[in-house]
Structures are given as C-alpha cells and as structure tokens.
Amino acid sequence: MDKESKNNNVVQYPNLNKVLLEKGTDMMMKQKYKDALALFDQLIELDEKQADALVGSVVCCIELGQLVEAKKRCKEILFLGIGDYFDILNIYLSILMQLEEYQEITDTIEAIYSENNVPGTYSESFDQLLSIAKKMISEGNERKSNPSSGIESSLLEKLNNEKNTELQWSIIQQLNHLDDEEVIEVFKDFVEKKENDPVLKSFVLQMLHSKGCEDTVLVEKLGKSLEVNLKDLQDVFQMAFPHHVITHLKNTIEQKNPTLFEQTTQLWWHYLLVIYPFVPSGKDAKTWAAALHAAANELNGFQTDMEQIAKAYGVERKSITIYCDKILDMEKYAIKGMKF
Structure with missing residues (x-):
C-alpha cells in the first residue's frame, strides 16, 4: 500500500498536527532529540510541507550527530522552497562546515551569488564562510599529512580571531564534535572573554558541561561577573x-493567538540565553509572562494596552514595563538562523 493510500485510511484525531508539533518542540527543548525527531517525522508523514517540523527534524539530526541525514533533509527543504530560504541556507552551510565539505560550501555560495540577490544581512556571513572554505581547500595537502590537527588548529585559530557571530556559531558547532583538550581550553577562554556574544557564551558553557569539564570559569556578561563551576551548571532549558x-x-494567549504564543516563547528562551548563567527571580512568573506578551506586541508593531495585559495576568503595570524593557534590550543579541 502506498503512502497516500495509507494516509487516506487513517482516522486522524482532531488537532493531531498541532499536538505532534507541540510535543516535538517540547521534547527538543528538553534535549530529548530522539523523541522529538520521531514526533516531527510523524507530523511530516501527515503534512510533508510543515515548515516547523521539517526544520525541527534537521536540528534534531544535527544534535544527534546524524549530519549526513541533516544535510539531506535540509537540501530537500531548500528544493521545496519551504520557510525562509536564506535562514535554511544558513543552516545548510553550517552542516556542510561540520561535515568539512568545503568544496560544496564554495560551490553553493558561488552558485547563490550568480543566481540571487543576496540580502545584505547575509552577504557578509556568506563572504566569510566562502573565505574559510577556500582557505581550508588550499590547505588540503597539509591536512592530508596530519588531518586531525590540521583541521582542528585552523578552526581553533578562526574561532579566536573571528568577530562575526554567525560564523563563530558555525565554528563552535564543528569544534563541539571534537573530543580534544585543546578545544576545551579554547572554549573556556571563549566564555571568559568579555567581548564575545552572550548567547554563544551560554551554548559554549553548556557544551563544556556536557564534555564533563569540572573547572571553574569567570563569566562576564552585561556588566556582571560570576565564577561558575562547570560541573554544577544547570541546563537553562531544564x-x-x-x-x-x-x-x-x-x-x-495560546488559544486566542498561537502565533503570538510561539513568538513569546522564542523571546523568553532568547532572553534567558543572553543572561545565562544569571537567572531571573523565581517569584514573579506572571510578571515575566506579561512582559513577554507586551514585548512581542511591540516587536510586531501592535498597539500595546499595558493596563489590559496587567489585568489579564493579574500583575502590576509598572513591573511589566521594567521587564519588557529588559527583554527588548536583549534582542540586539539575536543571531540569524538560530531558533530555540
């Protein structure tokens, strides 16, 4: 029986697609990537063009180390024209970087430049990726004589010298798959540098914890500093x-406006990753929720009635304004193509 016939004979539960997407996203947030992938794949069986499920499945494959499968899925999304083309392309190039497929990176970017008008927000990132790929290709003979150290040392050098956050993120993801003491030392140095991006610092902190590092590092963020024992770190998503x-x-708000609910959730995780390992007070969850609601309205250009929002959450308007300003201020640290 073919796939279409099977789907026609299945009696679907009401809102099944929504339930699968929510559960898959929840599992992904909890870093249960195998479970999340299974849920996303169920949804893709029902709706093969469901953008969030398709992208979510790629992220899960990356986190599970299934890079070849992630590449295949990402390429299919690009072919189908689903989602934001350049966001998906950014993910695809990141996967190629982790696979060390530098020639394909070069061919892909050069083809894009010849066929498309690349938005200015992406052109700088693509230019630098192209430069890295060409350099790695030109150093091919040297890496063949000592492949592991050649690739690794070049990436470590790039991370130390790179200023573009999108490229730093790509390099960090690739280095994270290497189990080497020098990588750990460079990661520790990265989180201690005051000028490095706060979101990237948060991910690197969690990578160090996952690698079993038990050292103490000094983290400086947003004018604050904190000595952190990596062994005792708690995952922000947990x-x-x-x-x-x-x-x-x-x-x-979910029932009334599911899109707004998703946006507020993204805003919240982004804010937490900017300030991590510092965390907000655990006593005013309703006020933070109200502030996120107001901040999402502001970012969407909607008129915001603070009194109405305060009433909906049962909190004071003054506190909402203070927290809302904090959330909006952290949006300057957003990284293209990164979702939570």
Missing part, C-alpha cells in the same frame, strides 16, 4: 522557573 512562565503564557 530549569523549572522558565517553564512556569511559559505555562502562564500558554494559559493566557
């Missing part, structure tokens, strides 16, 4: 308080 905030958002 903390209870952030999920309490999301529960208040879910209960207040």
